Amino acid sequence: MALALQQLINGLTLGAVYGLIAIGYTMVYGIIGMINFAHGDIYMVSAFIAVTGFTLLAAFGVSSVPFALVVVLIVAVLFTSVYGWAVERLAYRPLRGSTRLAPLISAIGMSIFLQNMVQLTQGARVKPIPPMLTGGIDIYETAEFTVRIAYSQMLIVLVTVGLMIGFSWLITRTSFGRQQRACEQDRTMTALLGINVDRTISLTFMLGAALAAVAGVMVTVYYGVVDFYIGFVAGIKAFTAAVLGGVGSLPGAMLGGLIIGLIEAFWSSYLSAEYKDVATFSILILVLMFRPSGLLGRPEVEKV
Amino acid sequence: MPPLVFANDAPTAAERLKDASGVALIALLLGIPMIGLTTADQGGSLQVLTRWPLLAAFIAASFCGRLVVRYLLDALKRRRQAQDRQAGATAAKETRRGGRMLESIGWLAFGLALVLPIVFSDNRYVVDTATTVLIYVMLGWGLNVVVGLAGLLDLGHVAFYAVGAYAYALLSTQFGWGFWAALPVAGIIAGVFGLALGWPSLRLRGDYLAIVTLGFGEIIRVVLINWTDFSGGPNGISSIPRPTFFGLPFVPSSDNPTFATYFGLEFSPMHRIIFLYYVILVLSLLTNVLVKRLRRLPIGRAWEAVREDEIACKALGMNVTNAKLSAFALGAMLGGVAGVFFAARQGFISPESFTFNESAIILAIVVLGGMGSQLGVVLASVVLVLLPELGRDFAEYRMLLFGAAMILIMVWRPGGILSHREPTLRLSPEGGRRE
Known part of the structure; x- marks a missing residue:
């Protein structure tokens, strides 16, 4: 019972991170209909920016953890958005209107490029940072087990909830949100109505990258280690989350993320930690077989 | 604006x-x-x-x-505009001449490949490197069926390579199978894996296949690392038997006749190296001929039709899923056969050899060489294998360059560098003569 409660907390934390990354996939898929394979690597870039940021602040003698967090979050979001923009501009925009395969290949090329660029410029070693947010609240105690919510977990969940509220407002209430949804429905018509489609798509990529950046900073704080390979697995899992929730649906991405996080947490504590990735991928294949439109997605009708 | x-x-x-x-x-x-x-x-x-x-x-x-x-770019654009005005009726003729030239280059490459071990018969390094090139050529040709002909993005080709390699390693070390008996069986096992994976994902949009194959590649690797009883875990499987020459082993001395004693030669380790080279050469040439022939059959035409326009194929009553599935399974099978050879050549395999990077390299070979072009795959394999051999710097920057090259090629020439794809059918201006 106590273990299950603890895994619930861990799973929700993990799920929040996956959900944040999954939104980037789902938004990009919604607007230009392609999988942005480089999205996981954008998240990895952000984690590295966070490591550099925290180390730099520590070198300048900043000891206030909340201050450091806010500064690094802002810096990481800004720089990572530029990366998101550049990825779209270099690898995807020239291919708009090309064959279906071309943007996928250039996306995978971008992913390989980013991974190796970070490996070359930042080193292949695992980067550890000293723990910053230690401690937590014990909420339930039994003789042999203490259920604890770590402060870093609370931070992740709170930030994610806050971002979700802000993000929903952005998409449903603002002018940009309307443009974004219009582009999703019909790009040509949107362009005819005088909306700058290129700019909207660029902004979508930047927004997705910004959310991935938050996820990257959070993971750095939570785990305290970063390496150039984390984007690959996190990317696949977040994509699975997006598919599970229904590609194109924003609440679906969050829901899918939470489900994947919970499955992973429970699987690794009750069944086997080694095969937790296999569990996620098997879910992906099962969902694709039996419910390709996902939990909250609409079935896709292909038109000529 | x-x-x-x-x-x-x-x-x-x-x-x-x-x-x-x-x-x-x-x-x-x-x-x-x-x-x-x-x-x-x-x-x-x-x-x-x-x-x-x-x-x-x-x-x-x-x-x-x-x-x-x-x-x-501006200069190029201006020139192209000028050219466009004098619209090219010469295009068709050029295509055919280009095709002939490529064919002769292909024969030249084949001739070079045949004599290479004879010329370098005392240079182990050259023959070894050439064998590695040929393994990648074979993998590239296998993946080319999937990516180049059928237009399906397979990001986990290395999984089938691993299935083939482990199938041979287990069949030979556990059940005493020989290389030649295990070769087709392991290929078929890999093909069955391809069917099992393709069946659920191929009915969906192409993008899903990419991510499913990516995930499958990881599943295979994770299972191989963790299922120690089955695959030896991270330690892999060692002392895998080498292929024999019609039953004659390549060993210094033995009670039974060996390759050297049977032909009255002095034993030399180079015999095995050269033999392995010719084995993979024959395997890859068989692949090439098979793929070339299949392209002319209805199934091959169906692959290319599906790649060009899936909806049109459906409207014409084609079974699109079967076409895709057959291409995917064939690609998987060829990957498996290459895996068998890899295991037999190395004598030792471990999950280390089957990472995503390997899939990325094979995909890069196909993409850079020109999807659907057989000769392009050869050129790309040569470049990709030789680049890291030139020096440590090249090895370090190799994947970075591949990634950048994949983007550039998609932007600049989505068909690949040798995007010269011979149409299998053409309207003949000379009036109905078959080519």
């Missing part, structure tokens, strides 16, 4: 500078966190290091690069 200009109007120098400055600004923003700053482990804790000169060089290179590229 940029102002409307006539296509012939070249931008002014000021506009060019402004454009390049914009690029330099982006380069600055991209460069600060990755090039300008880095962290290094010093005395147990991370320290921030700066590399401002490098960053400055990067920005300067972006600025100048943008100026030059922009200028060249």
Whole structure:
């Protein structure tokens, strides 16, 4: 019972991170209909920016953890958005209107490029940072087990909830949100109505990258280690989350993320930690077989 | 919205500078966190290091690069516009001449491949490297069926390579199967894996297949690492038997006749190396012939039709799923056969050899060589295998360059460098003569 409660907390934390990354996939898929394979690597870039940021602040003698967090979050979001923009501009925009395969290949090329660029410029070693947010609240105690919510977990969940509220407002209430949804429905018509489609798509990529950046900073704080390979697995899992929730649906991405996080947490504590990735991928294949439109997605009708 | 200009109007120098400055600004923003700053482990804790000169060089290179590229692109555009006006009726003829030239290059390459081990019969390094090239050629040709002909993006080709390698390793070490008996069986096992994986995912949109194969590649690797009883875990499987020459082993001495004693030769380890080279050469040539023949059969035409327009194929009553599935399974099978050879050649396999990077390299070979072009795959394999052999620097930058090259090629020539794809059918201007 106590273990299950603890895994619930861990799973929700993990799920929040996956959900944040999954939104980037789902938004990009919604607007230009392609999988942005480089999205996981954008998240990895952000984690590295966070490591550099925290180390730099520590070198300048900043000891206030909340201050450091806010500064690094802002810096990481800004720089990572530029990366998101550049990825779209270099690898995807020239291919708009090309064959279906071309943007996928250039996306995978971008992913390989980013991974190796970070490996070359930042080193292949695992980067550890000293723990910053230690401690937590014990909420339930039994003789042999203490259920604890770590402060870093609370931070992740709170930030994610806050971002979700802000993000929903952005998409449903603002002018940009309307443009974004219009582009999703019909790009040509949107362009005819005088909306700058290129700019909207660029902004979508930047927004997705910004959310991935938050996820990257959070993971750095939570785990305290970063390496150039984390984007690959996190990317696949977040994509699975997006598919599970229904590609194109924003609440679906969050829901899918939470489900994947919970499955992973429970699987690794009750069944086997080694095969937790296999569990996620098997879910992906099962969902694709039996419910390709996902939990909250609409079935896709292909038109000529 | 940029102002409307006539296509012939070249931008002014000021506009060019402004454009390049914009690029330099982006380069600055991209460069600060990755090039300008880095962290290094010093005395147990991370320290921030700066590399401002490098960053400055990067920005300067972006600025100048943008100026030059922009200028060249404009010049190219203007020339193309001029050319377009004198529309090319010569295109068809050119295609055919180009095709003939490629064919003769292909024969030349084949001849070179045949004599290579004879010329370098005392140079183990050259023959070994050539064998590696041929393994990649074979993998590339296998993946080419999936990506180039059927237009399906397979990001986990290495999984089938691993299935083939482990199938042979287990069949030979556990059940005493020989190389030649295990070769088709392991190929079929890999093909069955392809069917099992393709069946659920191929009915969906193409993008899903990419991610499912990516995930499958990881599943296979994770299972191989963790299922120690089955695969030996991270230690892999060692002492895998080598292929024999019609039952004659390549060993220094034995009670039974060996290759050297049977032919009255003095034993030399080079015999085995050269034999392995010819085995993979024959295997890859068989692959080539098979794929070439299949392309002319209805199933091969169906693959290319599906790649070009799936909806049209459906409307014509074709079974699109079967076409895709057969291409996918064939690709998997060829990957499996290459895996058998790999295991037999190395004598030792472990999950280390089957990472995503390997899939990426094979995909890069197919993409860079020109999807659907057989000769392009050969050229790309040669370049990709030789590049890291040239020096450590090349090895380090190899994947970075591949990634960048994949993007550039998609943007610049989506067909690949040798995008010269012979149409299997053509309207004959000479009136109905079959070619």
